[in-house]
Amino acid sequence: MAGERDETLYLTDIRDAIETWWSATCPLCASRSERPRLMRKHRASGTARLAALFRSVLTMRSGRGCVNDPYAHLFLSGPLRALGALLTPGVIRALDRGLAGLFTVVAARTCFFDDALRRAIETGRRQVVLLGAGYDSRALRFRAPGVRFFEVDHPATQAEKRARLRAAGLDPGAVFVPVDFAADDVAARLIAAGHDPGQPTFFLWEGGTMYLAEGEVRRTLRAVASLAADGSELAFDVAARSLEGFSAAQRRLVRLGGALLAMGGEPIRFRSAPASLAPVLAEEGWRIREAPGTDQLFARYLEGTFLCDPGQPLDYVALAARSLRRPSSPP
Numbered sequence: 532m533a534g535e536r537d538e539t540l541y542l543t544d545i546r547d548a549i550e551t552w553w554s555a556t557c558p559l560c561a562s563r564s565e566r567p568r569l570m571r572k573h574r575a576s577g578t579a580r581l582a583a584l585f586r587s588v589l590t591m592r593s594g595r596g597c598v599n600d601p602y603a604h605l606f607l608s609g610p611l612r613a614l615g616a617l618l619t620p621g622v623i624r625a626l627d628r629g630l631a632g633l634f635t636v637v638a639a640r641t642c643f644f645d646d647a648l649r650r651a652i653e654t655g656r657r658q659v660v661l662l663g664a665g666y667d668s669r670a671l672r673f674r675a676p677g678v679r680f681f682e683v684d685h686p687a688t689q690a691e692k693r694a695r696l697r698a699a700g701l702d703p704g705a706v707f708v709p710v711d712f713a714a715d716d717v718a719a720r721l722i723a724a725g726h727d728p729g730q731p732t733f734f735l736w737e738g739g740t741m742y743l744a745e746g747e748v749r750r751t752l753r754a755v756a757s758l759a760a761d762g763s764e765l766a767f768d769v770a771a772r773s774l775e776g777f778s779a780a781q782r783r784l785v786r787l788g789g790a791l792l793a794m795g796g797e798p799i800r801f802r803s804a805p806a807s808l809a810p811v812l813a814e815e816g817w818r819i820r821e822a823p824g825t826d827q828l829f830a831r832y833l834e835g836t837f838l839c840d841p842g843q844p845l846d847y848v849a850l851a852a853r854s855l856r857r858p859s860s861p862p
């Protein structure tokens with residue numbers, strides 16, 4: 532993964548430029564050379580809100596019910612709800628053409644992860660850990676007797692989510708574990724919160740790896756592996772490493788989107804592909820079991836909906852399984 536620098540990493544440069552400017556001008560920074568925190572301590576994640584907006588709109592518009600998140604709208608402010616109402620199927624298709632299928636990617640990954648979680652519960656996993664949970668409502672949507680959900684997220688985002696749930700009179704029964712992946716020991720926090728590393732767990736890291744530095748992603752994967760009993764699974768997605776195959780107009784729009792994310796304090800910092808991550812995961816005992824391409828995901832979940840296959844994906848999903856028994860080791 533290291534050293535895989537290509538033109539799309541210009542986003543890192545934009546972030547650096549913004550941070551440098553911020554450090555030089557921010558009147559509240561303790562010292563002018565201090566670099567700002569990426570996820571700001573007291574501000575809930577904007578990208579989590581954006582993901583909730585996408586799911587809310589897709590739930591409203593998808594008709595066939597491929598994305599069905601009846602709680603997503605609870606996490607949206609009035610203006611965002613109004614914006615969502617303007618996103619008709621025609622508008623979404625037009626946006627998707629420019630933004631390389633962003634809505635389709637979110638729809639496909641939601642369906643893929645929902646399916647993986649459903650199967651994990653049906654086949655006996657009793658612990659689910661949602662890493663960087665944001666406004667994920669799976670603890671409500673997949674609530675089942677004997678299944679414990681742990682929601683791990685940045686404290687500010689989590690506090691905002693809990694307040695919104697309280698206001699709606701909803702209790703997902705999840706264990707909330709506030710964690711900053713950049714600073715905290717995820718494994719220790721989960722153990723302290725009651726996670727049982729002796730039992731197989733379904734870990735889901737949706738829409739999260741791309742906002743961390745590579746070292747933080749690796750550290751989190753190591754922490755997760757240290758808690759993963761034989762039979763555990765890890766579902767995740769990674770931002771595509773290259774914009775190869777995208778039209779010039781799409782590249783421009785994707786870059787603009789990236790710059791806006793950076794300005795909002797959540798730049799894309801990590802890009803890869805499941806195949807490039809396989810050796811890193813293998814070091815921790817994970818084997819990638821499934822990494823379907825967008826065309827496969829589209830055929831599986833979205834054929835017949837108003838969404839169009841974007842062809843070139845912005846994001847890759849994968850499902851890995853943990854097996855501590857090596858195939859070559861004696862029984």
Ligand SMILES: C[S@@+](CC[C@H](N)C(=O)[O-])C[C@H]1O[C@@H](n2cnc3c(N)ncnc32)[C@H](O)[C@@H]1O
Nearest residue numbers: 576578579582663664665685688711712737738
């Ligand atoms: C794009 S959102 C995804 C949320 C959710 N998984 C979803 O798909 O809707 C990214 C999430 O990562 C979390 N996050 C980003 N940086 C983090 C950090 N350093 N520590 C903990 N969580 C972080 C944010 O709080 C946010 O909830």
